[in-house]
Amino acid sequence: MSQIVRVALNRPIRRLFDYIATDEVPLQAGQRVQVPFGRYRATGLVVETNVVPPEGIDLKPVTSALEDWPALPEETLEILGWASSYYQHPLGECLFMALPPALRKGRTTDAPAAEQWWAPKPDADCNQVPANAHRQQQLLALLQESGHGLSWGQIKEKGFTRSQLNALAQRALVSATEPPESTATSDQQPLATPALTTAQMEAARALPARHGFSASLLYGITGSGKTELYLHYLHRELDDSGQALVLVPEINLTPQTVARFRSYLGDRVVVWHSALNDRQRLDTWRRVRNGEPVILIGTRSAVLLPFTNLQAIVVDEEHDSSYKQGEGFRYSARDLAVFRAQRNRCPVILGSATPSLESLHNAARGKYRQINLTERAGSARPPAIQLLDIRSRPLTGGLSRPATEAIRDTLAAGEQVLVYINRRGFAPVLMCFDCGHIAECPNCDTRLTYHRRDRALRCHHCDYQQPAFHRCPKCGGEACEPVGQGTEQTEAILAESFPEVPVIRIDRDSTQRKGSIQNILDRVNSGEPCVLVGTQMVAKGHDFPNVTLVVVINADGGLFSVDFRAPEQMVQTLLQVSGRAGRGEKPGRVLIQTCHSDHPLLARLAQGDYLALARQLLAEREQGALPPYRAMAIVRAEAPTMEAALAFLEQVRTALPERPLDIWGPLPAALARKAGRHRAQLVLQSESRGHLNRVLTQLCQHLEQHRQPGNLRWVVDVDPLETG
Numbered sequence: 001m002s003q004i005v006r007v008a009l010n011r012p013i014r015r016l017f018d019y020i021a022t023d024e025v026p027l028q029a030g031q032r033v034q035v036p037f038g039r040y041r042a043t044g045l046v047v048e049t050n051v052v053p054p055e056g057i058d059l060k061p062v063t064s065a066l067e068d069w070p071a072l073p074e075e076t077l078e079i080l081g082w083a084s085s086y087y088q089h090p091l092g093e094c095l096f097m098a099l100p101p102a103l104r105k106g107r108t109t110d111a112p113a114a115e116q117w118w119a120p121k122p123d124a125d126c127n128q129v130p131a132n133a134h135r136q137q138q139l140l141a142l143l144q145e146s147g148h149g150l151s152w153g154q155i156k157e158k159g160f161t162r163s164q165l166n167a168l169a170q171r172a173l174v175s176a177t178e179p180p181e182s183t184a185t186s187d188q189q190p191l192a193t194p195a196l197t198t199a200q201m202e203a204a205r206a207l208p209a210r211h212g213f214s215a216s217l218l219y220g221i222t223g224s225g226k227t228e229l230y231l232h233y234l235h236r237e238l239d240d241s242g243q244a245l246v247l248v249p250e251i252n253l254t255p256q257t258v259a260r261f262r263s264y265l266g267d268r269v270v271v272w273h274s275a276l277n278d279r280q281r282l283d284t285w286r287r288v289r290n291g292e293p294v295i296l297i298g299t300r301s302a303v304l305l306p307f308t309n310l311q312a313i314v315v316d317e318e319h320d321s322s323y324k325q326g327e328g329f330r331y332s333a334r335d336l337a338v339f340r341a342q343r344n345r346c347p348v349i350l351g352s353a354t355p356s357l358e359s360l361h362n363a364a365r366g367k368y369r370q371i372n373l374t375e376r377a378g379s380a381r382p383p384a385i386q387l388l389d390i391r392s393r394p395l396t397g398g399l400s401r402p403a404t405e406a407i408r409d410t411l412a413a414g415e416q417v418l419v420y421i422n423r424r425g426f427a428p429v430l431m432c433f434d435c436g437h438i439a440e441c442p443n444c445d446t447r448l449t450y451h452r453r454d455r456a457l458r459c460h461h462c463d464y465q466q467p468a469f470h471r472c473p474k475c476g477g478e479a480c481e482p483v484g485q486g487t488e489q490t491e492a493i494l495a496e497s498f499p500e501v502p503v504i505r506i507d508r509d510s511t512q513r514k515g516s517i518q519n520i521l522d523r524v525n526s527g528e529p530c531v532l533v534g535t536q537m538v539a540k541g542h543d544f545p546n547v548t549l550v551v552v553i554n555a556d557g558g559l560f561s562v563d564f565r566a567p568e569q570m571v572q573t574l575l576q577v578s579g580r581a582g583r584g585e586k587p588g589r590v591l592i593q594t595c596h597s598d599h600p601l602l603a604r605l606a607q608g609d610y611l612a613l614a615r616q617l618l619a620e621r622e623q624g625a626l627p628p629y630r631a632m633a634i635v636r637a638e639a640p641t642m643e644a645a646l647a648f649l650e651q652v653r654t655a656l657p658e659r660p661l662d663i664w665g666p667l668p669a670a671l672a673r674k675a676g677r678h679r680a681q682l683v684l685q686s687e688s689r690g691h692l693n694r695v696l697t698q699l700c701q702h703l704e705q706h707r708q709p710g711n712l713r714w715v716v717d718v719d720p721l722e723t724g
């Protein structure tokens with residue numbers, strides 16, 4: 001009897017394919033194989049073995065196994081299987097995300113494979129083996145006596161063959177297993193433990209011991225030393241064979257962070273981020289897969305790696321929106337981290353100075369244990385936040401007079417300044433002062449951004465760009481001027497006003513080159529007076545002890561947005577950026593320029609009490625019946641015309657059960673046209689996550705079976721971050 005296996009391919013299709021395993025080697029779930037697919041050969045992952053063959057279909061044989069061990073262990077298959085059904089993304093594409101790029105194609109792992117171990121199933125019984133199959137009975141007995149199981153090498157030494165093992169595996173009496181924990185003692189030097197402050201010590205005591213699942217929400221104000229606490233915790237809880245995962249937002253994964261981890265936790269600290277090349281990825285992936293006791297610091301996709309012995313997970317800056325993938329497999333690394341901790345029966349710590357409303361809600365419901373760290377480390381005190389109403393003040397480069405004076409005083413005192421520009425809605429545009437014409441993107445419903453440096457107009461949603469014009473294309477007038485301020489303009493004005501100090505811009509453009517962010521950080525860390533100017537990027541996680549003044553150019557971006565998450569994100573960003581001030585010995589001060597200093601949210605913000613703000617925002621969410629009080633998903637459609645996109649979603653709407661489901665739309669998306677495609681969306685909400693999931697599963701199956709016109713694209717976004 002030959003074995004039938006079910007295989008997932010790295011393709012955007014919601015189905016699996018059956019093949020006959022012809023090899024002597026019994027295939028296991030998680031193994032990489034080559035299979036014929038259409039006229040080509042494809043790399044696949046075995047997801048099920050011993051499949052009962054469907055009737056009347058001729059199955060093709062598996063071409064070859066790429067390794068004789070599973071690239072993805074059982075745990076990883078399970079996690080990604082769950083994620084595939086939760087996020088409604090095809091299983092094959094989800095599973096392939098757990099492989100390094102080099103292994104997604106048919107490349108073989110050139111280093112020697114880990115010896116595969118085999119163990120009897122707990123309920124295996126010799127009577128289940130046919131009486132005439134003596135060698136199989138003897139092999140099963142041998143494995144049962146061995147306690148932990150045996151490696152294939154050991155089995156072979158006793159004179160058994162692959163086909164005997166194969167037969168037992170097909171009867172589901174034995175299965176592949178992890179090798180026993182190595183008993184070799186580590187020859188590493190004992191490492192230092194960080195010396196904690198009293199407040200940190202108390203928080204550390206409240207963090208749970210390693211054994212068993214627990215989720216802790218660490219609310220630690222900016223500069224409270226959450227990193228120190230993570231280090232202490234990992235040092236305390238991990239044993240010599242354990243693996244740990246520390247998730248961080250991309251920008252926080254600097255060589256300094258890694259060095260800090262290494263000095264306390266040693267060589268087992270490894271990294272995973274977008275700048276690694278394929279070779280480095282493969283090496284790190286192998287260490288994780290082989291069960292080496294690594295402490296992996298990584299960005300979003302690190303949560304998908306095939307760990308085999310996870311003992312602890314940390315998610316730093318857990319509120320950060322970069323944890324949610326915005327396209328393709330739209331998973332939340334934070335949420336998967338919690339799920340993974342559950343599956344591994346290990347603790348997960350979610351840390352932030354501005355926790356997400358989701359996590360605070362989970363803490364309030366008793367699902368997470370909340371631990372507060374409300375003092376800054378060392379002699380640092382929380383900064384004083386002051387609102388500066390700019391309604392009738394003249395601005396230069398976006399800066400009011402009091403703000404400019406504060407910058408001057410700070411620099412004169414030998415300290416550093418950070419100027420934060422809210423990206424949303426404040427990009428500069430080119431306007432004709434005769435007719436009011438503003439340059440727009442021909443492909444998107446958006447204005448072109450004016451780039452001063454090379455006098456270019458660029459679209460931030462597609463690749464379109466054109467040179468800035470002097471003569472208005474509409475009225476022919478010659479009074480075309482940039483309006484609104486961007487990073488570049490503010491930078492230029494600052495450089496003009498403070499020629500004696502460096503003005504350093506931190507944004508996507510200035511940090512794209514490899515190592516450039518590090519150069520910038522080194523300059524700032526030298527401590528000499530300077531002005532940092534930037535967007536979102538300067539707000540995140542940096543520790544610049546000599547920054548004593550933070551100026552927020554305009555706080556109003558999130559106040560009146562249609563996106564229900566905008567107020568939360570605004571408050572988080574403003575408190576995070578404020579938290580960059582006064583982290584060293586000198587006290588910090590924050591000036592927030594606004595046209596709405598009487599807005600209750602901003603007034604509260606100035607008091608610096610995030611938990612109070614979050615309570616208010618949560619109350620509003622509850623009243624509006626919005627997440628986290630409801631489960632939400634969005635069906636998005638993209639088509640050559642808006643009519644086609646809306647008509648498709650209308651059809652989706654009618655296919656959905658009426659109740660108990662709240663449905664909004666179909667409506668055009670906030671950016672209704674992007675790169676020439678028209679976009680619309682349908683928002684679904686339910687009180688029950690499970691119910692919403694079932695509805696979506698049916699919907700996706702239905703939509704996949706009914707072919708849509710080739711130029712229409714649809715996706716489902718579960719727990720969406722952006723709803724505009």
Ligand SMILES: Nc1ncnc2c1ncn2[C@@H]1O[C@H](COP(=O)(O)OP(=O)(O)OP(=O)(O)O)[C@@H](O)[C@H]1O
Nearest residue numbers: 195196197222223224225226227228353377541543
């Ligand atoms: N126990 C300690 N002893 C001395 N210094 C400490 C201690 N804990 C933290 N620090 C210092 O305090 C500063 C802030 O720590 P850290 O960057 O970990 O803060 P954080 O909680 O992550 O803040 P944020 O949320 O703002 O990023 C760092 O310079 C760190 O070295």
Ligand SMILES: [Zn+2]
Nearest residue numbers: 441444459462
């Ligand atoms: Zn465009």
